[in-house]
Amino acid sequence: MIIQDRMRVTGQREIAKNIFEMKLTGKLVGEINSPGQFVHIRVSDSFEPLLRRPISIASIDHQANEMTIIYRAEGRGTQLLSMKKEGDEVDVLGPLGNGFPVGETSPGETAVLIGGGIGVPPLYELSKQLTAKGVTCIHVLGYQTADVSFYEEEFIRLGETYIATVDGTKGSAGFVTDVMEKIGDGFTTYYSCGPMPMLNAVQTAYTGKRGFLSFEQRMGCGIGACFACVCETTDKTDKEYIKVCSDGPVFPAGVVSI
Amino acid sequence: MNRLAVELPGLQLKNPIMPASGCFGFGKEYGNLYDLSMLGAIMIKATTLDKRFGNPTPRVAETASGMLNAIGLQNPGLQGVMENELPWLEQYDVPIIANVAGTETADYVEVAKTISMAPNVKALELNISCPNVKCGGITFGTNPQQAHDLTAAVKEVSEVPVYVKLSPNVTDIKEIAKAVEAGGADGITMINTLVGMRLDQKTGRPVIANITGGLSGPAVKPVAIKMVYEVSQVVQIPIIGMGGVSETADVIDFLSAGASAVAVGTANFVDPFICPKIIEELPSKLDELGVNQISELVGRSHRL
Ligand SMILES: Cc1cc2nc3c(=O)[nH]c(=O)nc-3n(C[C@H](O)[C@H](O)[C@H](O)COP(=O)(O)OP(=O)(O)OC[C@H]3O[C@@H](n4cnc5c(N)ncnc54)[C@H](O)[C@@H]3O)c2cc1C
Ligand SMILES: Cc1cc2nc3c(=O)[nH]c(=O)nc-3n(C[C@H](O)[C@H](O)[C@H](O)COP(=O)(O)O)c2cc1C
Ligand code: FES
Numbered sequence: 001m002i003i004q005d006r007m008r009v010t011g012q013r014e015i016a017k018n019i020f021e022m023k024l025t026g027k028l029v030g031e032i033n034s035p036g037q038f039v040h041i042r043v044s045d046s047f048e049p050l051l052r053r054p055i056s057i058a059s060i061d062h063q064a065n066e067m068t069i070i071y072r073a074e075g076r077g078t079q080l081l082s083m084k085k086e087g088d089e090v091d092v093l094g095p096l097g098n099g100f101p102v103g104e105t106s107p108g109e110t111a112v113l114i115g116g117g118i119g120v121p122p123l124y125e126l127s128k129q130l131t132a133k134g135v136t137c138i139h140v141l142g143y144q145t146a147d148v149s150f151y152e153e154e155f156i157r158l159g160e161t162y163i164a165t166v167d168g169t170k171g172s173a174g175f176v177t178d179v180m181e182k183i184g185d186g187f188t189t190y191y192s193c194g195p196m197p198m199l200n201a202v203q204t205a206y207t208g209k210r211g212f213l214s215f216e217q218r219m220g221c222g223i224g225a226c227f228a229c230v231c232e233t234t235d236k237t238d239k240e241y242i243k244v245c246s247d248g249p250v251f252p253a254g255v256v257s258i
Numbered sequence: 259m260n261r262l263a264v265e266l267p268g269l270q271l272k273n274p275i276m277p278a279s280g281c282f283g284f285g286k287e288y289g290n291l292y293d294l295s296m297l298g299a300i301m302i303k304a305t306t307l308d309k310r311f312g313n314p315t316p317r318v319a320e321t322a323s324g325m326l327n328a329i330g331l332q333n334p335g336l337q338g339v340m341e342n343e344l345p346w347l348e349q350y351d352v353p354i355i356a357n358v359a360g361t362e363t364a365d366y367v368e369v370a371k372t373i374s375m376a377p378n379v380k381a382l383e384l385n386i387s388c389p390n391v392k393c394g395g396i397t398f399g400t401n402p403q404q405a406h407d408l409t410a411a412v413k414e415v416s417e418v419p420v421y422v423k424l425s426p427n428v429t430d431i432k433e434i435a436k437a438v439e440a441g442g443a444d445g446i447t448m449i450n451t452l453v454g455m456r457l458d459q460k461t462g463r464p465v466i467a468n469i470t471g472g473l474s475g476p477a478v479k480p481v482a483i484k485m486v487y488e489v490s491q492v493v494q495i496p497i498i499g500m501g502g503v504s505e506t507a508d509v510i511d512f513l514s515a516g517a518s519a520v521a522v523g524t525a526n527f528v529d530p531f532i533c534p535k536i537i538e539e540l541p542s543k544l545d546e547l548g549v550n551q552i553s554e555l556v557g558r559s560h561r562l
Contacts, residue, residue, distance in 0.1 A: 002290060004531060042528065047476045047504055050528060051320045077320075093530065218316045220327065221527045223291075225283035227303075227332040228318040232311075241311060241332075246287070 001031050002096060002223065006089045010066060012082070016150040018073045019118075020082045021058075025066045028094055032060050032067065035125035036099030036193070036214055036250045039069070040222035042091035043080040052093060053077045054219050054245070056193070058121035059128070070121040070150065096222055097249050100126045100191050100212055107134030109188040114176050114202050116142040116194025122214060124151060126191055127158045138162075138187065140179045142198065146170035177201045185209065190253075200258040211253035217244040232257040262540055262552050264298070264519050266496050267444035268381040268419035269353050271298035271519060273537050274552060275509065278500050278523035279304060279357035279383060279423075280329065284343035285350075288526070292534050295351040301447075301521055302343065304359040304385050307369050309335030314467040319456045324478060324502075325524060326454055326471030331359050331388055336369050344376045353380035355421070359388055363411050371415040381418050384409065384443075387425030387450035389472045399425040399450075402437035409441030419444035421498065424489075426452050426481055435489040446489065447498040447521065449482045475524040476502045483515045490516025491560055504528065506539040510547070513555040 007026035015021045028039070040052040059068035073082035084090060100122070105111045111130055115123045120141050127137045137159040143149040146169035155161040162179045163171030172179060176198060185206075192202045193214035203213065220226035224246030233239050236254045239247070248256075262273035276299040277288070284302050285294055294300065312332030319326045333339065339356075347354055356373045360366035370382055386399035386408060398404045405422070413420050422438040424431055426449040435446055451472025456465045464470075482501025490497055499517025503509060504525040512520045525532045540552065549555055 004529070047323050047528065049320055050323055050325055050475050050524070051318075052528065091529075218318050220318050220325070220524075221281075221287070221530070223287045223530065225287040226281060226318075226327075226527065227283075227312060227329045228315075228327065230312070230315065230317075230332065 002094060003028055003031060004091065004093050007092045009084050009086055009088045009090060011086060012084060015070070017147040019070065019148055019150050020073055021068060021070050022081070022084070023066050023068050024090065024092065025064070026092070028092055029060060029062065029065050029067050032057060032095045034099030034102065035129055036122045037095040037097050038122075038249060039092050039094030040096055040219070041081065042093075043077045045091070049077045049080070051077075051220065052222060053081065054096075054222060056122040057095065057125060059125045070118070072118045093222060097245055098247070100214070100250050102126070102129050102133070104210065104212070105130060105135045105189045110136040110138065110186065112138045112140065112180070112183065112187045112190040114140045114180065114190060114192040114194070116176060116198040117144065117148070119194030119198070119214065119216075120151065122193050123191065124154060127155065131158045138183060140164070140176045140183070142176035142194065143170070175201070177205050180205055196258060203253045203258070206253070209253075212250050213253055213256070214250045215244050215248055215256060219245055221245070261544060261550060262537070264553060266498075266518055269299055269355070271353070273298045273540065274513070274519035275533055275537050276301055276355070276498070276519065276521050277526055277533055278521035279385070281523040281526045284339070285347050288530060289350075291530055293350075294347075296534050296537060297352050298519060299353045299355050299380070300347070301355045301357055301383055302339070303333050304331045304357045304388065305333055305336055305339045305369055305373060306331060306359050307336050307365040309333065309338055316465060316467055319465040319471065321454070321456055321473065322477060324473050324475035326456055326466055326473055327451070328466050328468035328471040330468065336372055340372065340376060344378060348378050354378045355381045355383050357383045357385050357423070358412070359385040363408055366408060367411050367415055370412045370420070374415075374417040379418060381444070382412070382416055382420045383447050384412055384420055384422045385450070387423050389425070389427060389451060389453045389470070396425055396427065399434065400428050402433045405434050406437040406441040409438045409443050413442040421445040421447045423450055424448040425450050426485060431485050432488055432492045435493050439493045439495050443495060445496045445498065446493065447500065448489065449478070449485055449501045452478055452481065474501070476504050478502045479508060479511075483511055486512060486515040486517050487559055490557055504532065506536050506543050509536060509540065510543060510555060513552065514558040516557045516560065518553070518556050
């Protein structure tokens with residue numbers, strides 16, 4: 001169920017240049033049902049900035065009733081968010097959308113998880129859940145530069161991890177697709193989140209494979225009411241269009257017209 | 259006696275608060291969050307004769323205390339609304355105001371005729387003010403004669419009272435208001451969005467794919483208040499006011515300016531529970547103001 005919760009900040013730290021990891025506690029955590037779902041955050045109690053910011057859930061700890069988000073402090077909203085301190089309250093709406101289908105990969109099978117920049121965070125909870133059920137995860141993480149890369153250690157703990165940076169300052173130089181070529185196709189499924197050009201490249205490279213992609217789109221309501229976040233679809237679905245916020249953000253590869 | 263009750267042509271409102279068209283879809287999403295029967299009414303998303311996909315994305319952009327949108331009247335079309343959306347809303351004890359849009363008189367008339375027969379549609383809101391579609395819509399809303407004629411044509415076929423939604427993107431909104439009143443309108447809803455643009459800092463290009471969008475949210479409230487203040491003094495028909503309503507105090511302002519009821523648009527995105535919150539707060543706000551019945555506030559600003 002979607003709820004509006006005043007969550008309490010239990011941690012906030014800069015884990016890379018302008019990249020923040022924030023921990024939040026509240027009853028909303030109990031409503032999260034799959035990795036890849038997101039929350040819609042009101043960064044200020046005033047009307048400036050006005051709109052909520054959609055941010056993926058990066059990690060869930062049901063025992064501690066805590067969730068982690070990882071975001072880049074870039075514009076006005078995310079900068080304000082980065083100034084919140086432990087103990088502060090934040091108005092959070094969620095959980096929203098439909099996440100990655102963990103059930104599409106069976107124990108013993110292998111999944112490739114490809115993330116780009118601030119598309120990497122939701123893959124962390126996904127990998128935790130997949131590995132917990134006995135799926136082998138291979139991670140391919142792309143960043144612009146080394147100083148904005150994050151969570152390498154965390155992913156390594158869960159499985160084989162490859163890093164690519166555009167300028168070659170960490171891992172191999174180039175894009176995630178360059179690394180993907182080296183991995184080959186001995187896997188069952190792939191899951192990806194990142195900028196549109198990357199999703200397009202991943203989908204093209206893995207034509208014929210079963211995959212799931214998480215999309216980004218500018219949002220208004222975040223719950224399916226305003227038609228801000230629509231994408232056109234391909235003929236692989238009966239739907240004429242999809243709303244990223246409520247039908248997605250995760251869709252099977254090939255469904256959304258990129 | 260319900261202190262918040264308001265009676266308007268076709269509408270027995272439990273309270274004067276209703277979500278504005280386009281900011282509430284057809285109610286389903288918000289229906290998952292709270293009981294829609296709490297609302298005074300619901301203004302549903304614009305309905306056109308044929309289904310529409312709308313404009314390319316990005317369709318929204320944030321601005322200082324506001325937002326621009328260029329959705330482009332995406333909706334499932336008259337048939338889809340009649341078969342799926344309106345019957346679903348029948349489970350709630352709430353009057354529906356159907357926002358009707360089109361490109362020429364004939365399709366406005368056809369939509370109005372059919373949709374006004376739905377059992378829960380208690381009034382129409384004629385949208386002659388959408389700034390985001392190429393033809394029709396706003397061209398009716400910026401020309402007094404065309405606004406008059408369209409209103410008259412729709413009045414002739416509608417089974418329920420007709421409210422006309424005015425655009426602020428005109429030189430003198432009073433002229434349009436008087437024209438639709440003369441055309442037989444039972445009420446006025448105002449304002450629709452103000453046309454605006456936002457540019458990308460890096461590229462200098464417009465952020466919205468449609469180039470221009472409609473401005474809404476707290477930023478437009480002073481403009482809306484001024485227009486309601488003016489129009490309410492030159493027409494006899496009631497006004498449902500909107501534009502930036504985000505908290506209870508804003509409702510009081512619109513009523514004082516001359517509106518009889520108030521619609522809440524963009525604020526639903528900021529706080530999806532804003533309508534029930536305002537409804538809950540209104541009685542104590544009336545106490546504060548020493549007012550018994552909410553209608554007593556209507557038009558305070560221009561009383562001698
Ligand atoms: C489903 C989803 C999940 C996301 N998950 C994450 C995440 O885990 N970590 C992270 O860092 N970022 C994530 N993003 C992107 C994040 O929403 C934007 O970076 C953020 O909204 C920008 O806000 P700002 O205040 O920095 O920028 P501003 O420039 O002030 O933003 C202005 C407006 O544009 C919108 N906007 C700007 N960029 C984007 C974008 N890329 N996508 C959608 N809306 C945008 C903002 O929400 C706001 O309404 C996600 C986006 C979506 C749609
Ligand atoms: C995303 C969005 C979609 C809208 N769609 C419609 C619409 O379909 N028909 C209409 O008459 N007005 C539409 N409007 C205008 C609102 O109903 C309202 O007149 C305007 O936004 C001002 O109110 P606000 O500041 O409270 O949002 C839309 C506004 C927004 C923000
Ligand atoms: S953001 Fe409103 S429909 Fe998706």
